[in-house]
Amino acid sequence: MDKLIISPAPHIHGGDSVSKNMTGVIIALVPALLVGLYFFGLGALVVTLTAVASCIFFEYLIQKFMLKGSSTVMDGSAALTGLLLALNLPSNIPVWMVVIGSLVAIGIGKMSFGGLGNNPFNPALIGRVFLLISFPVEMTTWPRPVPFSAAYLDAETAPTTLAMIKGHFGEIPSTLDLFIGNMGGSLGEISAVAILIGLVYLLVKKIITWHIPVSILATVFIFTGILNLVNPELYASPVVHLFSGGLMLGAVFMATDYVTSPMNPRGMLVYGIGIGIITVVIRTFGAYPEGVSFAILIMNAFTPLINTYIKPKRFGERVKI
Amino acid sequence: MKTFRIGGIHPKENKFSAGKQIQVAELPKQVVIPLSHYIGTPSEAVVKKGDVVKVGQLIGKANGFISANVHSSVSGKVNKIDVQLDATGYKRPAVYIDVEGDEWLETIDRSTEIKRECNLSKEEIVRKIQDAGIVGLGGATFPTHVKLSPPPGKKANILIINAVECESYLTCDHQLMLEKGEEILVGTTILMKALEVNRAVIGIESNKKDAIVHLQQLAKNFKGIEVEALKVRYPQGGEKQLIDAVVRRQVPSGRIPIEVGAVVQNVGTTYAVYEAVQKNKPMIERVMTITGKTAPNPGNYLVRLGTYLSSVVDQAGGVPEGTGKIVGGGPMMGRSLMNLNVPMAKGSSGVVFIKEEESIRKPVKNCIRCAKCVTVCPMGLEPFLLMNQSERNMWAEMEDNRTMDCIECGSCSYTCPSNRPLLDYIRFGKTTVGGIIRNRTAKK
Amino acid sequence: MNLIVIALLTLGIIGAVSAIILYFVAKKFHVYEDPRIDEVEAALPAANCGGCGFPGCRGFANACVKADTLDGLFCPVGGNDTMQKVAGILGKTAVTAVPTVAVVRCGGTCDHRPRMNEYDGVKHCFIAHNLYSGETGCSWGCLGLGDCEVSCEFDAIKVNPVTKLPEVDEDKCTSCGACVKACPKLLIELRKKGPKSRRIYVSCRNEDKGHIAKKSCDVSCISCSKCEKVCPHEAITITNNLAFIHDDKCKLCRKCVEVCPTNAIVELNFPPRKVKEESMTPKEEQLVG
Structure with missing residues (x-):
């Protein structure tokens, strides 16, 4: 080296990178994915592979022919979007719908705003909500969990716990079943324990902070707890609410998406409480049995506002002289 | 274990030169003693070409209150008073002295015997420190006598000795504590006397266990001095962070530490104070670390001021093969040097060689808004926002978002997964906003 | 039918009331502007x-x-x-101003000023300038990172990727002064455009002593004062080891250009000389052409 390099301080870097964070989240999703594969078998595998592959493919195409920037396909964010989308879908959904969902997630949800870092809404949720509104029947018929099932489109269907609560029918599964995921639902959302393992991994690796998941879960627990105390006949217990539907998956993996969540601890708490309240309101008073996706998207829209008005705790803020 | 409460990072420590005895560097053939300081006005030269000077003789007189005396670090003949390129490549006034022998002023006590008693009054101590040209040796080189003269109406009630050395690689303070522990404690009592406080805390990060044990043993014989082990965390050596860590008081925005009753002094400065007050020895030499992953012989050296860094580096085995960057100071806040033909100044705490593959910055990607910079910022700022505003020249907004609070520790740039040059832009904004504020106050 | 009437009436009344309110508000808060x-x-x-x-x-x-x-x-x-x-x-009289144009007072191309180190920070002159003196040995010269290019609203100044120096397109330059303010090294000056765009200026800002300046850059002004002596119009002064041509006194006689030993004085848009063709440096040819 004949010439020395001159640059402003600092001269060392921690070695963190975008792809490391994305890979970390994907690793944290593995337990939830495994539970999905166990209970839904072939269908889960097909849906997951299709979503991941088509998300990467669409990102590559758009990057190459429309944005013409440097390639970001390999940083893992497209694969993560695909995986999250798959985990939010029922495992008996036709492949072509998955492809459409991926196109909407990547094309409209992410790349139309300029790629990673610029999207105001969580791309995977955009894809999911698009499918939910366009194909309500397919998106709300969930297969019954059968270990290592080889069924795909022809899988036997079962209602979700939340649909049972909403329609006041059927027998709500035991808390243990809710916890390990032995119930109907989207392929990645059923097992609370698998998602909690993922949460621990994310926290240990310092990929996310505790603020968002804890504030969402605590808000839902307290709010549904109050409702349950008021009228236990009408409103389900907070434990059932916590472990059913997409709440766990949403709170741990969807709401904590870097790009669309607030950027300081105080803002994160406000955001989490907002998601919790909207979720419970939709679940108990709205037309849909489940509202986590909508709640996250609505609070995504408030994120810039939260960032503008809620500032982090400054050094020396409380001291008065 | 205590630490500061907001933000912070933990870079890999890489203290290769820890435990290496302080070696006295060879006397150079010529020294170039800079008359300017990092902060404050340059000193005025009081010698002229051809003058014969002795070690410790005054050659530059302080020019104003925030300025410090400069003394000759060698004996010999003044070659010229000219400009010298400093580490930034700009020219600064300096005195060139050709070394002849090693003759010290008679007033300087060169014995190694420890002198514990100090019967001087507060004013006499501050005067002696001022005369000896002592400045903060942590890097900012702020004149020590200024810190010991609080503004009227303000009174310190605790003295904190900064022995944190939170920068990775550097070990000069660590080694100084091991070898000159008792002198440092005597220096601390002198500073306590000058400030009229009866409590002093020496803050040391817990990765220097031997120094903590050593000083704790010695401190038993000194009244009012405690040794506090602190959790390893960067930037604990920042003045405001250290006060928060040790006494749980946060200095508010735009204020100085004395307003919460604390004064912070670097451990190297404390040793220099001991030498100045007890041994009449002005600030003419300091310990510096020569290190790096590839450094052939990392170590701590006692170097006379004005010695070319190249000469010290040669004694430590030269510049290793494959060095991409040479940093003067620690890797987080130091300056990258253009070459080693730079004279050693009062604030030079070390030279770090960085390997070629580690010295080139990685390509910048989009901000993914992961908020890691906000989490690590020790001042509770939003680096991502400040950088965006700086890029768009939004100075008023930057001021509202308290850019002037930034201590330029570099934690944000260090953490950013997208390799964004956050601190570069914040520093740019800070300079501009600082100028705007100065203009505004000047108009009023 | 009834419904439509009611709807029309309601909307109509709301519209009318709003219009009246707006009218009075506009009257009340009217600001007179010339x-x-x-x-x-x-x-x-x-x-x-x-x-x-x-x-x-x-x-x-x-x-x-x-x-x-x-x-x-x-x-x-x-x-x-x-x-x-x-x-x-x-109905007032305007002052006629002599048209001016921006000139960059640095001729230190990559050939003339060897790079001594490599800058790896943000490509932003101000940031680099605050950090250190620059990639070359000359601490006065152009950093070549293009703050002037960014500041120009008219696309008139561009950093040449080969020479790493900004070049002014004088047809586009409106001499608004944005680049003058943007340059941290204060290299850009607004000079008289001159008859037929002909101008002569010292393309250097180096205030070091001659031998130091010469060492860092081949085309630096070494303050030899040859130009000052040869100038018949007293248009050239030397301050701080640097020559400066005052454009209000310069009569474009080109004598100084001939005597300058380092080719630091640049002439623009003159017809080629009849003699001494070979003495032209590549840079001048480029600027003239």
Whole structure:
């Protein structure tokens, strides 16, 4: 080296990178994915592979022919979007719908705003909500969990716990079943324990902070707890609410998406409480049995506002002289 | 274990030169003693070409209150008073002295015997420190006598000795504590006397266990001095962070530490104070670390001021093969040097060689808004926002978002997964906003 | 049917009431503005560059209307024609200013100034300037990171990727002064455009002593004062080891260009000389051509 390099301080870097964070989240999703594969078998595998592959493919195409920037396909964010989308879908959904969902997630949800870092809404949720509104029947018929099932489109269907609560029918599964995921639902959302393992991994690796998941879960627990105390006949217990539907998956993996969540601890708490309240309101008073996706998207829209008005705790803020 | 409460990072420590005895560097053939300081006005030269000077003789007189005396670090003949390129490549006034022998002023006590008693009054101590040209040796080189003269109406009630050395690689303070522990404690009592406080805390990060044990043993014989082990965390050596860590008081925005009753002094400065007050020895030499992953012989050296860094580096085995960057100071806040033909100044705490593959910055990607910079910022700022505003020249907004609070520790740039040059832009904004504020106050 | 009538009536009444409220509010809060401000603004080039020293063209128009005379008010972009129009609208007399153009006073291309280190920070002159003196041995010269290019609203100044020096397109340059403010090394100067765009200037800002300057750059001004002696019009002065040609005294005789030993004095847009063709440096050919 004949010439020395001159640059402003600092001269060392921690070695963190975008792809490391994305890979970390994907690793944290593995337990939830495994539970999905166990209970839904072939269908889960097909849906997951299709979503991941088509998300990467669409990102590559758009990057190459429309944005013409440097390639970001390999940083893992497209694969993560695909995986999250798959985990939010029922495992008996036709492949072509998955492809459409991926196109909407990547094309409209992410790349139309300029790629990673610029999207105001969580791309995977955009894809999911698009499918939910366009194909309500397919998106709300969930297969019954059968270990290592080889069924795909022809899988036997079962209602979700939340649909049972909403329609006041059927027998709500035991808390243990809710916890390990032995119930109907989207392929990645059923097992609370698998998602909690993922949460621990994310926290240990310092990929996310505790603020968002804890504030969402605590808000839902307290709010549904109050409702349950008021009228236990009408409103389900907070434990059932916590472990059913997409709440766990949403709170741990969807709401904590870097790009669309607030950027300081105080803002994160406000955001989490907002998601919790909207979720419970939709679940108990709205037309849909489940509202986590909508709640996250609505609070995504408030994120810039939260960032503008809620500032982090400054050094020396409380001291008065 | 205590630490500061907001933000912070933990870079890999890489203290290769820890435990290496302080070696006295060879006397150079010529020294170039800079008359300017990092902060404050340059000193005025009081010698002229051809003058014969002795070690410790005054050659530059302080020019104003925030300025410090400069003394000759060698004996010999003044070659010229000219400009010298400093580490930034700009020219600064300096005195060139050709070394002849090693003759010290008679007033300087060169014995190694420890002198514990100090019967001087507060004013006499501050005067002696001022005369000896002592400045903060942590890097900012702020004149020590200024810190010991609080503004009227303000009174310190605790003295904190900064022995944190939170920068990775550097070990000069660590080694100084091991070898000159008792002198440092005597220096601390002198500073306590000058400030009229009866409590002093020496803050040391817990990765220097031997120094903590050593000083704790010695401190038993000194009244009012405690040794506090602190959790390893960067930037604990920042003045405001250290006060928060040790006494749980946060200095508010735009204020100085004395307003919460604390004064912070670097451990190297404390040793220099001991030498100045007890041994009449002005600030003419300091310990510096020569290190790096590839450094052939990392170590701590006692170097006379004005010695070319190249000469010290040669004694430590030269510049290793494959060095991409040479940093003067620690890797987080130091300056990258253009070459080693730079004279050693009062604030030079070390030279770090960085390997070629580690010295080139990685390509910048989009901000993914992961908020890691906000989490690590020790001042509770939003680096991502400040950088965006700086890029768009939004100075008023930057001021509202308290850019002037930034201590330029570099934690944000260090953490950013997208390799964004956050601190570069914040520093740019800070300079501009600082100028705007100065203009505004000047108009009023 | 009834429903439609009710709807129409409600909307109609709301509309009418709003209109009345708006009318009175507009009356109440009406701010009188001199109509000539609009006229003057229409005559201005609408570049909003701030070169006149006012925030945008409307600010300048406002100042023109309020001022008693047009002394000191000049739109560098529009030039004399625009100022005549403005003067016509306001019934005042405009000062005629000599057209100027930006020149970059640094000739240190990559060939002339070897790179001694490599800058790896943000590509931003101001940031690099605050950090250190620059990639070459000359601490006065151009950093080549293009703050001037970014500041130019008219696409008139561009950093040449080969020489790493900015070049001014004089047809596009409006001499608004944005680049002058942007350059942290203070290299850019607004000079008289000169007859047929012919000008002579010292393309160096190095205030070091001659031998130091020469060491860091081949085409630096070494303050030999040959040009000062040869100049018949006393247009050249040397201060701080640096020659400067005063464009108000220079008669473009080109004598200084011939004597300069380091080719630091640059002549632009002159016809080629009859003799001494071979003495031209590649840089001059490039600038002339």
